[in-house]
Amino acid sequence: MNKPYSILLYYCYTPIADPEAFREEHHLLCLELNLLGRIIISKEGLNGTVSGLKEDCDKYMEIVKADPRFAKVDFKVDESDKHAFAKLHVRTKVEIVHSGLLHIDPNVRTGIHLEPREFKEMKDRDDVVIMDMRSDYEYSVGRFKNAVTLDIENFREFPEKIDALKEELKGKKILTYCTGGIKCEKASAFLLEQGFEDVYQLHGGIIKYGKEAGGEDFEGKCYVFDNRVAVDVNTVNPKVISKCHVCGTVEDRMVNCANPVCNLHVPICEKCGWELEGACSTECKEHPEKRAYDGTGYYQKNLNGYNPLKGFNRRKTSTVSN
Structure with a gap:
C-alpha cells in the first residue's frame, strides 16, 4: 500500500541573482503546498529536504523543475506515513552547504559522476579508495565497507584533512560519497584542485544508491536530517556496525x-x-x-525568531484583491 506522504531530498548548484527575493517567493510556495522542512538558498544554488502529502510534493517538484535554473535537479523521493518535519525553514546563506570553498563552482569542474550501478562496479577494485565526505556522527552509524572516513565534525573541516592523506591516496582512483551527493560536488572539485587526477563521486549519494543498487555493502544505517534520524538503505547484505x-x-x-x-x-x-x-x-x-x-x-531546533508565516497573510490578501 502506498504511503500518503513523500520526503524529498535535493540540491542544485545554479546561479541565483537575488537570493533574498527568491527566498520569499520559494517560502510562500512551500506554505501554499503545505510543505515542511529545511531549505537553504544562496547565490550558488538551492539545497533542501522537505515533506508533504504526495500530491503536494509532486506539484512542488513540477514547479521547481519548470524553472530553467533547476531543470537538472535530481529529487530523491521516499514514502512516509506522515510529515518528516514539524516546521518549515527557508533561509538564505553564503553557501548551500558550508564548506568554505567559495571559489569552487561545481558547474565548471567536479569529479566524474557515477550512477549507482557504476559505483557498485568500481568500488571493490584494488586501485580504488572509497572516501566518506560526511561528519563523524553520520558515518558512525553507517558507511560503505572499507571506506576511508575523516575525523571531522563539520564538512568545512574537510580541506585541512586532505594533506595527511596524500600519500595514502597517491595513484588511486578516489570515489567520494555522501548522503545525497551535495558535499561531493565541492569535495571532488577540491581534490582535483589539489592534484588528484582520478576523482569520482556517487551521483545521488547513499540514498539513490539504496534505491537503485539495493544499498549493497553499505553497512549500518544512513543518517538523515529529519525526524527519522537514520534510515535503512541496504536490502542485499545489511549489517549493524554501531x-x-x-x-x-x-x-x-x-x-x-x-x-x-x-x-x-x-x-x-x-x-x-x-x-x-x-x-x-x-x-x-x-x-x-x-x-x-x-x-x-x-529535538526540533529553536526558530531563533524565524517566522515561517511571515508574508503569507499579505500574499493571501493580495491574491484575493486581484
Whole structure:
C-alpha cells in the first residue's frame, strides 16, 4: 500500500541573482503546498529536504523543475506515513552547504559522476579508495565497507584533512560519497584542485544508491536530517556496525543527547535511553537544561525568531484583491 506522504531530498548548484527575493517567493510556495522542512538558498544554488502529502510534493517538484535554473535537479523521493518535519525553514546563506570553498563552482569542474550501478562496479577494485565526505556522527552509524572516513565534525573541516592523506591516496582512483551527493560536488572539485587526477563521486549519494543498487555493502544505517534520524538503505547484505554509546551493545538507534549543551549524536539503545532520560551520560541527565525525552531522541531546533508565516497573510490578501 502506498504511503500518503513523500520526503524529498535535493540540491542544485545554479546561479541565483537575488537570493533574498527568491527566498520569499520559494517560502510562500512551500506554505501554499503545505510543505515542511529545511531549505537553504544562496547565490550558488538551492539545497533542501522537505515533506508533504504526495500530491503536494509532486506539484512542488513540477514547479521547481519548470524553472530553467533547476531543470537538472535530481529529487530523491521516499514514502512516509506522515510529515518528516514539524516546521518549515527557508533561509538564505553564503553557501548551500558550508564548506568554505567559495571559489569552487561545481558547474565548471567536479569529479566524474557515477550512477549507482557504476559505483557498485568500481568500488571493490584494488586501485580504488572509497572516501566518506560526511561528519563523524553520520558515518558512525553507517558507511560503505572499507571506506576511508575523516575525523571531522563539520564538512568545512574537510580541506585541512586532505594533506595527511596524500600519500595514502597517491595513484588511486578516489570515489567520494555522501548522503545525497551535495558535499561531493565541492569535495571532488577540491581534490582535483589539489592534484588528484582520478576523482569520482556517487551521483545521488547513499540514498539513490539504496534505491537503485539495493544499498549493497553499505553497512549500518544512513543518517538523515529529519525526524527519522537514520534510515535503512541496504536490502542485499545489511549489517549493524554501531554500538550503544552507554552500554556497548550492538545498536543503530541514533539519538541527540537530551542535554542541549551537549547535543551529542550517538547510538543509544532503548533501555539506556529511558534509564538516562535521553541523555548520553549521568552528568547530562542531571543537567538543569535537559530536554524532556519522548523516546525518539530527536529535538526540533529553536526558530531563533524565524517566522515561517511571515508574508503569507499579505500574499493571501493580495491574491484575493486581484
